[in-house]
Amino acid sequence: MKAIVVTGLGQGPRGLQYLEVADPLAGAGEITITVRAAGVNFADSLMLAGKYQTRQPLPFSPGLEVAGVVESVGHGVAGFKPGDRVLAIPSYGGYAEKVAVAADRAVPIPDEMDYVTAAGFPVAYGTSHLGLWHRARLKAGERLLVLGAAGGVGLTAVELGVLMGAEVIAVAKGAEKLAVAAAQGAHHLIDAGTDDLKAAILAAGGGVDVIYDPVGGALFEAGLKAANFEARALIIGFASGDVPQIAANRLLVKNVDVVGFWWGAYADKAPGVMADSFRTLIGWWQAGRLRPHVSDTRPLEQAAEALELVLERRSTGKVVITVG
Structure with missing residues (x-):
């Protein structure tokens, strides 16, 4: 072959x-x-x-x-x-x-x-669904910040966040990518190149309850500064090449959870959880709820x-x- x-x-x-x-x-x-x-x-x-x-x-x-x-x-x-x-x-x-x-x-x-x-x-939808549903415990009505919102996993996080009832703030580089996130239902759009990302997030309705981060670096740091009380920061990866160093005092003051998440581990460690996620996702696709x-x-x-x-x-x- x-x-x-x-x-x-x-x-x-x-x-x-x-x-x-x-x-x-x-x-x-x-x-x-x-x-x-x-x-x-x-x-x-x-x-x-x-x-x-x-x-x-x-x-x-x-x-x-x-x-x-x-x-x-x-x-x-x-x-x-x-x-x-x-x-x-x-x-x-x-x-x-x-x-x-x-x-x-x-x-x-x-x-x-x-x-x-x-x-x-599998990877994009599986990562976002298992991460948001199982690890970050996203609930309807919460505010979800998606970094890298036009990428492979980020775009599915936007779509699934909307489907799960969250208010989604999408962060991506440039108008073209933001338009893609908007087409998947994002409620707020922020250019990743903005001078003060924290201020832009707060201006879009306030702090955030869940941070979905496949990027790392300065974007994560700005997102964490905009976290609400008892927010959850979901660590997906570091596409920027910059692994952020997290100030523990910021977690303490706001009672923030930082949640590590490697989706691939579930195939061996908890295949039943992954299978439940796939069944849900395929059912949503068959019902026309995923694009x-x-x-x-x-x-x-x-x-x-x-x-x-x-x-x-x-x-x-x-x-x-x-x-x-």
Whole structure:
């Protein structure tokens, strides 16, 4: 099969190679999937740099979410058969024509869900829903601040926050990205380049109850200064490259919770919680309550370009690689 392969760390997207490699085999408890589409995520770049939470042995293919058709099932697998349409979250390996994945990391997709939509669904929607619902305990009527609000996960946080009844303040860079957040229902729009972000947040109706932060750096610090009493700050990632150092006295004075959240850990540590989240999300999609936004698709051989779109923040919503 063809696959995008990393042979050495620290080379960035341009170090990716389009190669012929051996087909994967389904081990016990696994299925193999003929990949039709694969989602592109910032985390893929961390894998390339050897900075992701888990490290893969070289050579490997990046890619944390795929959609396709079950090709084969391994020993002990129940509930899947060849020909089933699925989305899945492999630990890596999604940038390929085929991938082997643990069966409990895959879920069936409705017949009406196309593969591009399905491939861009798990990480972005899963991160935002599990983070807001399970970790941040977002309640209807609360004020939700979304940083990086036009990115892959940020845009789904805007959409889900509105769906869950929150008043959403979206922060993104430039009018074009803010317009995308507005289209997903954001109630207030703030340019990330504003001189005084804290003041802009407060001017948009007051402090915030939940901070959704995949960016880090100065944006997080400004958001934390605008936190209400008993606010929750949800740490998703550090796309800015700047990991903020949090002043503990600010947490003490306002009784603020800072909540760490790595969505991928739930696949191993609490798969039932992740499955409940997926069931809710797919149900909302089938009911027409979610509108996934894919801004760009690229064929497998152009995976480096697809990843660069994400890293250079030239995309909004999801970028998806198409296969076959």
